Structures are given as C-alpha cells and as structure tokens.
Amino acid sequence: MKKQWAIKIMFLSFFLFVTACGDTAEQMDQNDEQKEIATEEETETKAADAIKDDTGSVPLHLKIAENPAFPVGSKVKIFANHMEGMKGAEGVVVAVYDTTAYSISYRPTTGGEEVKNYKWVIHEELEGASGAPMEPGRELVIKANHVEGMEGAKATVESADEGPVYIIDFTTTTGEKVENYKWLVEEELASVEE
Structure with missing residues (x-):
C-alpha cells in the first residue's frame, strides 16, 4: 500500500x-x-x-530599408542640387527608409511665388496620401516643415520615385555643415571610394 x-x-x-x-x-x-x-x-x-533637427523629425512608423544601395554609415557623394553647395559634396548616410518620394509644386503659406518641383517630400508627409505612388497632378496638403512656409501648403504632385530615401549628414562645398538632411534618393548618390 x-x-x-x-x-x-x-x-x-x-x-x-x-x-x-x-x-x-x-x-x-x-x-x-x-x-x-x-x-x-x-x-x-x-x-x-x-533624427530631429530644426526641420522637424522623421514621421513615425517608416519602414527601415532592408537592402539599400548605401547602408547607414556609408560615405557618399551627392549629385543633387537641392541647395547651394550640395552638388559635389560628400557625406555619410544617417538613415534609410522604404517609401515613395515626391517632387511637388506648392505656394508657401507665407506668401510669395510658387515653388516648382521641390524635391523631396515623402508619402508620409502628405496629408490625404493614399496608395503609392500617387499620380502627377494629385493635390494634397503638406505636413512636413522642411522649409519655412511649407507646412500646411497645398501641393501638386509632379513626379514620384519609389524606393529608398536617405537622410544624410554632409558638409557643403562651401564649408557649411548640414545634419540630417531629408531627403535624397539613390539616383542622387554615389559611393565614395576610401
């Protein structure tokens, strides 16, 4: 028992x-x-x-790019001419996201002439954006504040570029340091040989 x-x-x-x-x-x-x-x-x-600076922060919930041509930390040469001293400058990739970048035209909320073919705002920075990419001619409101008078302005989509968008730290060809510049697309960058 x-x-x-x-x-x-x-x-x-x-x-x-x-x-x-x-x-x-x-x-x-x-x-x-x-x-x-x-x-x-x-x-x-x-x-x-x-990635916060005087132009605001990155929209939340952006998808980090998995296999970009220029990973974070890559040294790159810039071929874009978005601002004085940018073309020919060298910099470092700070962040890369998968989204759609748009060239837009808009009239600043501060008044003045229409800004034509501003490059770039991303899908997440346009109020009312749906589907990607959006067709040229579509009108939306800008949520980004890259430059004075941009936020809240009505924009017209001029073109779309699907794929990775880059945030870059660089020094202009005139010696000015620029941190967290938003946005550049792959066609505007090349690797710097070390």
Whole structure:
C-alpha cells in the first residue's frame, strides 16, 4: 500500500513538474515574442528621435530599408542640387527608409511665388496620401516643415520615385555643415571610394 502511494506521489510530482515546465517554456516564448516586438518599436522610435533637427523629425512608423544601395554609415557623394553647395559634396548616410518620394509644386503659406518641383517630400508627409505612388497632378496638403512656409501648403504632385530615401549628414562645398538632411534618393548618390 505504501508502495502504491509512493508511486502515485512520484507520478503526480512528475506530472506537476512537466506541466510547470511546459507553462514556463510557453511563457518564455511569449516573453521573447513581446521583447522582439518592443525592440522593433524601440528601434524605430530611437531612429526617429535621433533624427530631429530644426526641420522637424522623421514621421513615425517608416519602414527601415532592408537592402539599400548605401547602408547607414556609408560615405557618399551627392549629385543633387537641392541647395547651394550640395552638388559635389560628400557625406555619410544617417538613415534609410522604404517609401515613395515626391517632387511637388506648392505656394508657401507665407506668401510669395510658387515653388516648382521641390524635391523631396515623402508619402508620409502628405496629408490625404493614399496608395503609392500617387499620380502627377494629385493635390494634397503638406505636413512636413522642411522649409519655412511649407507646412500646411497645398501641393501638386509632379513626379514620384519609389524606393529608398536617405537622410544624410554632409558638409557643403562651401564649408557649411548640414545634419540630417531629408531627403535624397539613390539616383542622387554615389559611393565614395576610401
């Protein structure tokens, strides 16, 4: 009789041990999954928070580019002429996102002449944007404040460029340091040989 009780107690103890281990493994899997999601959100938030300057921050929930031609940290030469001293300057890639960039025309909210073919604002910086890319001629409101008088202005899409967009730190050819310049597309960049 004592033997039967001892076997029952051992069996019950084993059963409780296995059940507890199973719950712990399942809880560990759930905890790992929750940590992974939190880490991804934290990485996106840190990337956006790290890229704040006088022109605002990066829109939240942008998808970080997986295989850009110029990964973060790459040294690049700039062929775009968005501002004085940009063309021919060298810089470093700070961030790369997958989205659609638009060339737009708009009349500044501060008055003055229409700005034609401003490059670039991204999909997430246009109020009322749906689908990507949007067709030329589409009118939307700008949420970005890259330059004075831009935010809140009505814009007309001129062209779209699907693919990675880059944020670059660079020094202009006239010696001015520019941090977190938004946005450049791949066709405007080339690798710098070291």
